[in-house]
Amino acid sequence: MSETVVLETELKRPIERVWNALTDPETLSKWMLFKTNDFQPVVGHRFQFRDAPGWDGVVDCEVIEVDPPRRLAYTWSTEGVGSVPHSTVVSWTLTEDEGGVTRLRLEQSGFRPEAKQEIGGARYSWQMMLDQLQSIVAEA
Amino acid sequence: MRDVYRAVADPTRRRMLRMLAEVDELPLHEIAAQFPMGRTAVAKHLAILKEAGLVIDRKVGRETRYRLNAAPLREIQEWLSFYEQFWTQRLDRLKELVEENNE
Numbered sequence: 515m516s517e518t519v520v521l522e523t524e525l526k527r528p529i530e531r532v533w534n535a536l537t538d539p540e541t542l543s544k545w546m547l548f549k550t551n552d553f554q555p556v557v558g559h560r561f562q563f564r565d566a567p568g569w570d571g572v573v574d575c576e577v578i579e580v581d582p583p584r585r586l587a588y589t590w591s592t593e594g595v596g597s598v599p600h601s602t603v604v605s606w607t608l609t610e611d612e613g614g615v616t617r618l619r620l621e622q623s624g625f626r627p628e629a630k631q632e633i634g635g636a637r638y639s640w641q642m643m644l645d646q647l648q649s650i651v652a653e654a
Numbered sequence: 655m656r657d658v659y660r661a662v663a664d665p666t667r668r669r670m671l672r673m674l675a676e677v678d679e680l681p682l683h684e685i686a687a688q689f690p691m692g693r694t695a696v697a698k699h700l701a702i703l704k705e706a707g708l709v710i711d712r713k714v715g716r717e718t719r720y721r722l723n724a725a726p727l728r729e730i731q732e733w734l735s736f737y738e739q740f741w742t743q744r745l746d747r748l749k750e751l752v753e754e755n756n757e
Contacts, residue, residue: 519737523745527752535752545747618748620741 533583661706
């Protein structure tokens with residue numbers, strides 16, 4: 515059990531092109547499958563992901579970090595389900611390798627946006643907590 | 655909204671969950687005996703766990719007994735695996751799109 519979803523991929527294109535795909539509203543819609551037309555890579559900008567096949571509802575987002583072409587982060591909030599609060603942070607990290615290859619890392623963390631300050635300081639203790647919880651979940 | 659993450663962020667409450675994971679149920683006074691704090695403070699922690707749906711309590715005579723309910727923890731895991739699939743699919747599309755276009 516982990517507190518985050520982390521995925522990495524390599525794209526055989528320069529970093530600017532990958533950045534463009536993450537931040538250009540039209541391109542963003544094409545691969546996210548949401549019809550999202552109000553994205554802007556500006557900190558504090560609020561936008562929505564909506565109208566996706568197989569996705570019931572709207573995702574409310576707010577841009578919290580923009581450092582072209584290396585870092586992009588936004589909050590990701592949807593209706594909670596059951597007892598799980600559903601407000602997370604999605605962040606993208608781009609690294610350019612040699613030969614025009616871009617490494618892309620996606621991280622979605624389960625922190626609520628209002629608890630942003632906890633992300634750095636509490637990471638170690640969160641990991642401890644989750645390790646401990648793993649045994650509880652397994653046993654119960 | 656009930657908040658599982660916040661409920662389990664505290665070391666005392668995690669210890670309580672571990673204690674309860676090992677038994678069917680425990681009365682408040684037995685739980686309180688394990689912690690260097692008053693019974694009221696222990697009851698407050700248990701109330702937070704209860705609100706997050708992580709423990710269930712019941713009255714037996716004059717005492718309150720607590721037991722673990724791990725279902726909310728499983729929900730977190732279900733969400734994580736949902737998003738793992740979701741993003742894997744999206745990243746595949748992104749890769750396709752970026753690598754195909756404007757050769």
